[in-house]
Amino acid sequence: EPEVTQTPSHQVTQMGQEVILRCVPISNHLYFYWYRQILGQKVEFLVSFYNNEISEKSEIFDDQFSVERPDGSNFTLKIRSTKLEDSAMYFCASSEALLAGTDTQYFGPGTRLTVL
Amino acid sequence: GEDVEQSLFLSVREGDSSVINCTYTDSSSTYLYWYKQEPGAGLQLLTYIFSNMDMKQDQRLTVLLNKKDKHLSLRIADTQTGDSAIYFCAEPLLSGGSYIPTFGRGTSLIVHP
Numbered sequence: 070e071p072e073v074t075q076t077p078s079h080q081v082t083q084m085g086q087e088v089i090l091r092c093v094p095i096s097n098h099l100y101f102y103w104y105r106q107i108l109g110q111k112v113e114f115l116v117s118f119y120n121n122e123i124s125e126k127s128e129i130f131d132d133q134f135s136v137e138r139p140d141g142s143n144f145t146l147k148i149r150s151t152k153l154e155d156s157a158m159y160f161c162a163s164s165e166a167l168l169a170g171t172d173t174q175y176f177g178p179g180t181r182l183t184v185l
Numbered sequence: 186g187e188d189v190e191q192s193l194f195l196s197v198r199e200g201d202s203s204v205i206n207c208t209y210t211d212s213s214s215t216y217l218y219w220y221k222q223e224p225g226a227g228l229q230l231l232t233y234i235f236s237n238m239d240m241k242q243d244q245r246l247t248v249l250l251n252k253k254d255k256h257l258s259l260r261i262a263d264t265q266t267g268d269s270a271i272y273f274c275a276e277p278l279l280s281g282g283s284y285i286p287t288f289g290r291g292t293s294l295i296v297h298p
Contacts, residue, residue: 073227100283111189112228112273112288117280125280160227174286176227 073177090146092161102162189289203261207274220273
């Protein structure tokens with residue numbers, strides 16, 4: 070069964086450094102998403118992406134964050150100048166169609182980002 | 186706004202029933218979801234219920250919806266050790282024509298042999 074993959078599984082970085090989290094969505098999917106979950110807190114929506122541009126973003130997704138689909142397979146989340154509070158699990162997801170209630174998003178296993 | 190609340194942990198014995206509870210605040214949600222996250226894996230849509238339903242049963246899973254109290258529950262009958270996972274309640278946030286799931290913190294279900 071096709072699946073969403075994410076690399077690395079765990080990323081440790083120093084505060085102030087830039088990190089790039091990578092995702093490979095399911096190949097025929099057109100919509101891509103990033104979520105994050107700070108330890109012990111809710112899974113929060115960050116951004117959705119379609120047709121090479123951001124469709125929606127939450128208030129969390131500020132200028133520190135950017136997303137890109139650099140080629141036909143990868144979908145990346147870049148965090149510039151990381152802060153301690155960026156430490157979280159970051160989930161990528163993809164869907165075949167625009168979510169209309171019961172369409173399924175497929176989630177990757179997540180990247181745990183630790184900012185020291 | 187939407188705010189989904191769930192308890193963090195539930196521990197049951199194998200063979201018993203598990204009931205995971207959730208409360209939400211957006212009464213206009215047309216669907217409510219349960220996701221499951223197994224260790225080392227991503228969130229997987231387990232089941233969903235339309236807001237015009239009170240109950241949905243799917244094999245060992247029973248979803249109950251109380252719209253008056255904005256309460257959603259997931260019952261797992263004959264719980265197995267393989268059911269150990271984190272279960273997320275979610276409701277959709279309509280954003281730009283798309284329904285983005287809004288998740289709770291997740292309930293860790295621990296099944297003891």
